Amino acid sequence: MFRGFTTLSVDSKGRMAIPSRYRERLMELADGALxxxxxxxxxxxxxxxxxxxxxxxxxxxxxxxxxxxxRRAKQMMRGYACDCQLDSQGRILLPVELRDYASIGKQVVILGQGNKFELWDETCWKQQRDEWLQEVGNDNGQPSDTLKTLSL
Amino acid sequence: MFRGFTTLSVDSKGRMAIPSRYRERLMELADGALxxxxxxxxxxxxxxxxxxxxxxxxxxxxxxxxxxxxRRAKQMMRGYACDCQLDSQGRILLPVELRDYASIGKQVVILGQGNKFELWDETCWKQQRDEWLQEVGNDNGQPSDTLKTLSL
DNA sequence: GGGAATTGTGGGTAAATGTGGGTAATCAGA
DNA sequence: TCTGATTACCCACATTTACCCACAATTCCC
Structure with missing residues (x-):
């Protein structure tokens, strides 16, 4: 399973390197198809x-x-799904539409999330993270029922 | 199965190119008949x-x-069904009636949706998409029961 | 600490793809 | 049968993408 955090840059053509520690696994799983x-x-x-x-x-x-x-969930997730292939340098190309959707600029954060990775614009990620941390700290955001019984 | 997103233009004759990555599959499946x-x-x-x-x-x-x-579903879907054939450039011709129904103008979005494609006017699609994203983001739109248990 | 290998980043070039429009063939209606 | 409109085929151009090579930065190892 994937875990961990990396900051990477997107070049002028919209390409992003996949951290090398994941590459071998990705080749094994699906021959680099993503x-x-x-x-x-x-x-x-x-x-x-x-x-x-x-x-x-x-x-x-x-x-x-x-x-x-x-129906909407299907449309969105399948509709925006894009086949990527690791190139010879271990990079993938991020399509413009998806970059726009996530406001991805020059710096990207990639988070290992079990069966997948999550990609954020670096600035957006920091904001999001701080907001969430504050919510949890404040006890304003009531935890949902499932979380109430969760031990970490 | 088909997935992914492409923006394409409809030319003055009402023709639209099918993205090349799908063409081979379409030829295999039905010799380009759509x-x-x-x-x-x-x-x-x-x-x-x-x-x-x-x-x-x-x-x-x-x-x-x-x-x-x-009965209505039958009437509509069968009644408006129109045979198309990929031309030598990999394009199809969109009949006027169907273009009108979907308010299709110059720019079209084509979404891969499993066994089929979905075609939207670009502007309409963006509206639709933003509405839905807002619903999901706001937590107002309660997810339906099927979605509540869905892990992606 | 210094050298070598790996990793991340940038960019040039050639091929593939999307787009536009001209012209000939086909079809429908008068 | 003639005429006008629509459709199919062809060629040409501009943009995008994929592939290649090169360098800079980092990490690893001795």
Whole structure:
């Protein structure tokens, strides 16, 4: 499973290097084939190895078209899913639309998140992180029922 | 299966290029034969490879004429279904009636959606997308029960 | 601490792709 | 049968993308 944090830069062509410690695993899993899509819950991107994405796609395909929320989730996640391939330098190309969606500028943060990675614009990530930390610290944000019983 | 997002332009003759990464698959599946029809759930269009459409047509044929919603779905989807063929440049011609239904102007968005593609006017799509993202972000729109248990 | 290998970054070039428009063939209506 | 409109095919251009090589920075090892 993927974990950890890296800051990377996006070059003028919109390319981003994948940290080398993940590359071997990515080659094993799907020969470097990746799927990048938007994270509809935050303004960030999700990056799956192709094999992991196929599981997600199956879950999405099972959702009904007649439930509006489900339909939108399918449209967004599948619609924006983009096939990427590690190039010979271990980089991937981030399509303009996805960069825009996540306001990705020159510096990117990549977070290992289990079966996938999460990509944030560096500035956005810092804001988000600080906001969330403050919420938790303040006890304003009531934890949801599931979290109330969670021991870490 | 199809996924991904592309912005394309419709030329003065009403033609639209199919992104090249899909063309080979489309030739394999049905020799470039496609069926374009309206999406009765949104004001957009659905584009099926002929072989996939035939499955849909069978499903539609099985729906009862005495259920009003089913009857309408049959009428609309079958009635507006239009045969298209990839031309030598990998383009298809969008009939005027369907372009009107989806308010398709100069710029079109094509979304891969599993067994089919979804075609939107670019402006309409952006509106749709932003509305939905806001709903999800605000936590107002309660996720439907299926979504509540969905881990991505 | 110094040298070598690995990793991250930048950019040039050639091929592929998307776009536009001219011209010939086809079709429908009068 | 003639005429006008629509559709299919062809060629040409501009942009984008993929592939390649090169350098800078970092890490690792002796």
């Amino acid at each position: 799927v990048l899509t938007l994270n509809p819950l935050d303004h960030s991107l999700w990056l799956y190895p192709l094999t992991e994405w196929e599981l997600i796609e199956a879950k999405l395909a099972a959702l009904s078209d007649f439930d509006r929320q489900s | 069926v374009l029809t309206l999406n009765p759930l949104d004001h957009s269009l659905w584009l099926y490879p002929l072989t996939e459409w035939e499955l849909i047509e069978a499903k539609l044929a099985a729906l009862s004429d005495f259920d009003r919603q089913s």
